[in-house]
Amino acid sequence: MITIHCLAYSRAIRLIWLMEDLGQPYDLVRYERTDAFRAPQALRDVHPLGKSPVIEDGDLRLAESASCLRYLTGKFDDDTHAPDPGTAAYAQHEEMLDYVESSFAAACMNVLLPAMKGEDIAENARDTLQMHLSYIAQTLPDHGLLFGEKASLADIQMSYLLANLAATGFLADAPRIETYWNDLQKQDGYIAATKVAGPMAPDL
Missing domain, CATH: 1.20.1050.10 (Glutathione S-transferase Yfyf (Class Pi); Chain A, domain 2)
Known part of the structure; x- marks a missing residue:
């Protein structure tokens, strides 16, 4: 199952949107921001840059929203979130x-x-x-x-x-x-x- 590491008020919500559209189950790990509105240290344990989003799928750990969105549509054979290829x-x-x-x-x-x-x-x-x-x-x-x-x-x-x-x-x-x-x-x-x-x- 896909795991989504999601910082509050972050780009990671994009991936949750897609997964909800796809009707696919996922595990959500939420992180609150610090008083300085930054990501907590716990996210650095997930990704060296402390990034959000990060998704995990088995041994794969992937960051960057566009890469994650493309990966998820490919994994679930989705062709409903982009125009027809070749056009x-x-x-x-x-x-x-x-x-x-x-x-x-x-x-x-x-x-x-x-x-x-x-x-x-x-x-x-x-x-x-x-x-x-x-x-x-x-x-x-x-x-x-x-x-x-x-x-x-x-x-x-x-x-x-x-x-x-x-x-x-x-x-x-x-x-x-x-x-x-x-x-x-x-x-x-x-x-x-x-x-x-x-x-x-x-x-x-």
Whole structure:
């Protein structure tokens, strides 16, 4: 059985969402954050970098959200969380799945971290975030999620950062992204995952 090591308010909730969608059993190991909002030492006993998520499947121990999401869909022969392989939409899906952590995350963290600390946010950080939000808005269809009405892996991957941006007010001037985030929260897998593991973002 898959074991998911899940830090509170973390990216690991993405994997729980997918497993709930797949209807597959899993063991959940939860970790609370320290008073400094960091991962506890116990996570370093699971992964040398103290990362979350980490999944275990027999002798395999795997980190990084996109890698874990892809592994789980492969393990359970799931073809419902991405467009058909070989299509242009599939290639675009794979690009967006990797884009979230390779490009979008840095733009988000450059505003989220100072916001959480009550510090001033650099103007160039705000501009960069706006550029990325505009890009995502242009990528989205007029209605629905990235590739239809059902959440794809790319949508699930996007959710964690959008949750934190919404909690800190950074989606107020991005109506298409705000609607997208609201639609993601209506997905059955999201509802089930946050019921099991708690919200993706803390109340600020």
